[in-house]
Amino acid sequence: MVGSPVLLIAIPLLAAFLIPLIGMIWKESVRLIPGLVLAFMLVSSASMLLYVTNNSTIIETIAGWQAPWGINLVFSPLTGFLATLMIFLGFIVWLFSYRFKRNVDFEPAKKYFIFLMMLVAGAVGIVITGDIFNQFVFIEITSISAYALTAFYTGRNSAEASFKYLLMGSLSSSALLIAIAIIYSQLGTLNMADIADKMYLMPTGYKITALIFFFMGIGIEAEIFPLNGWAPDAYTEAPGPIGAAFAGIVVKAGVYAMIRLVFTLFDIPNSMQFLVVIGLVTLIVAETSAIKQDKLKRMLAYSSIGQMGLVFVAFGIGTAEGVFAALFLMLNHAIIKPLLFLSGSYLVFNSKEKKISEVNGLGKHMPITSLLFALGAFAIVGLPPFSGFWSKLSVLTAAANEGMILIIALVLIVSVVEIVYYFRVVNRIYFFEKSDNVVVQKPRINAMIAMLILGSIILVIGFDPDIVSIYLHKASHDLMNTREYIDNVLSIGQSLTK
């Protein structure tokens, strides 16, 4: 075995408890340790991903009790891919914000880095756990870190945004707990593979009730339509890099939890159509709202919600091709949206209102940041030769193969809307005159490196999508094969039962 999935959770937890102690002696450590931990996680997760792509899934038991009695972690091509993606983004966000807040108090800086690290660890936990209650615990860890990071600036607006998020989040946690209770009361087990194995025994009424509660509980993190009221406020009020972390990490974890339920745990035949409908509604509502926004981060937040809608549509197509398209879309969104948030937060760095009109003419004064923002905007609307093109193309071909003409039409129409509002901003950056009262903020070197890494990934995937498609094909195969997942987890359980 090449590594141990449990270390991806245990090491950040250990570091989170250590940082307050070491921080008393050596203040710089509160910035350094999270970066080292994230780098360790990235290396370990990437090497395990290479291993599972070529060999079998890594399944780790905890406390020595095999599934279904104990908790187990499943590092498969799908979960490994998502975990590596999240850790990578966590590292980029850490790099971006390494020097930010240097002249601010020690205490808030310490908390910022602890919460950032726990946000990543919690999201990785949501993805790699094979136990439904354990997933609930990790959802709690992730959301509490997210509430705290939203309220980081301790102002009136950020407190309001955080409180809104907190209220919705607590409500959703209760719904999630009810759903888990229903399942446990009927099937007497909490292990995902075991539940999936026994799900056919459960009466349909309970099944649907449980699934509705699950959707309520996880939909908040996944930003599906009626439950995403927190997102625009939280994205706007949180610090810039945290918006990137929400779009790249928290939302991805929510989407994973949702599709794991629909594809593996529940065998309700019409839930795929439900995903398509809910995805389309989310997509249309979010993109039409985005066009009306006059604040940059708010616009990006709505665009992020819309992209998640598109991901759900792609998953809802239900074929291996559709899953591949959805995963590709998730990968691209996780690279491009953080780039937009990071460069966008520098474009409106010194403005109070964060209005779109304040980016006028910055193309001449901040050439690289503006170029990166434009690159992100071109990539996310799906222009060739950038990475976003390939994912949108694969969604359309997957839909075309299933004969879902309506989906194709709607996705294309929404893409036009997307082009309108993104190009409006790019147009302002390059072809408008800069007003005098806008103060330009030069990005720091570490922030620049973080943005350049993301930008170059967009170009690399854009010119050669095959370097990622092998992992994505493995991952989509992994998600579609429920039987294999169940056998993988439970077979070691049966052979080693004492």
Place this chain on the structure above:
Amino acid sequence: MKKLIVILLLAVTGYFMVISFMDLGKDGPVVKNGVKDFYLDKTVSELKVANTITSIVVNFRGFDTLGEVTVLFLAATALGGILYKKRHHVGERSVLFPSSTIVKAGSKLLFPAIILLGVYVFVHGHLSPGGGFQGGTIIATGFLLMLLAYDNFSVSHKVLSYIESFAGIFFVLFGLSGMFMGKTFLENFMPVGNLNDLFSGGIIPIIYILVGFKVAAELTGLIYTVLNEKE
């Protein structure tokens, strides 16, 4: 009109919830032999722990407990962070009222007893009802009583955060040392002893004592932070 729609929607949801929960579990679970029998059996035969709940919380689902401890840690840290800006004048209470002599004298008497009870509850977590979370909360109520009775009573934030951090670190380290001994994370690697002895159950009582310390320190810190917050 908007409110009416909301109320109507809530009523419909509530109606269907009641309908669906009315007969939940009426016919019993569809799967009769869930994981519970295994837990009941292994708790006594292998872990030698008298309290099954403790063995489930700390051993079978110990990873969840580690997560829950972290949730508490994050919540306490977040509260400290949100109230941070307002706390430049530490040491003054937002609620100031003199407490009566009876409360003062009584709380002095009660304080050691409460602490003792809390310690008893978490040390005997594997033998009798209760455990780390409960014992820690009892200890924190003792500190709450002292903070309410004496307006000059103060707790050192530094000591609290030492206890908090060390308890958390040792929890993870005990889990990891199971791994280094060739077993799995959080697996018991110490001799289990005899059922119903104080020293039994391997690492289960040790972890529960650490949880007790951590919960006590965190809740006390929370109470202290909120009480000393100044507008």
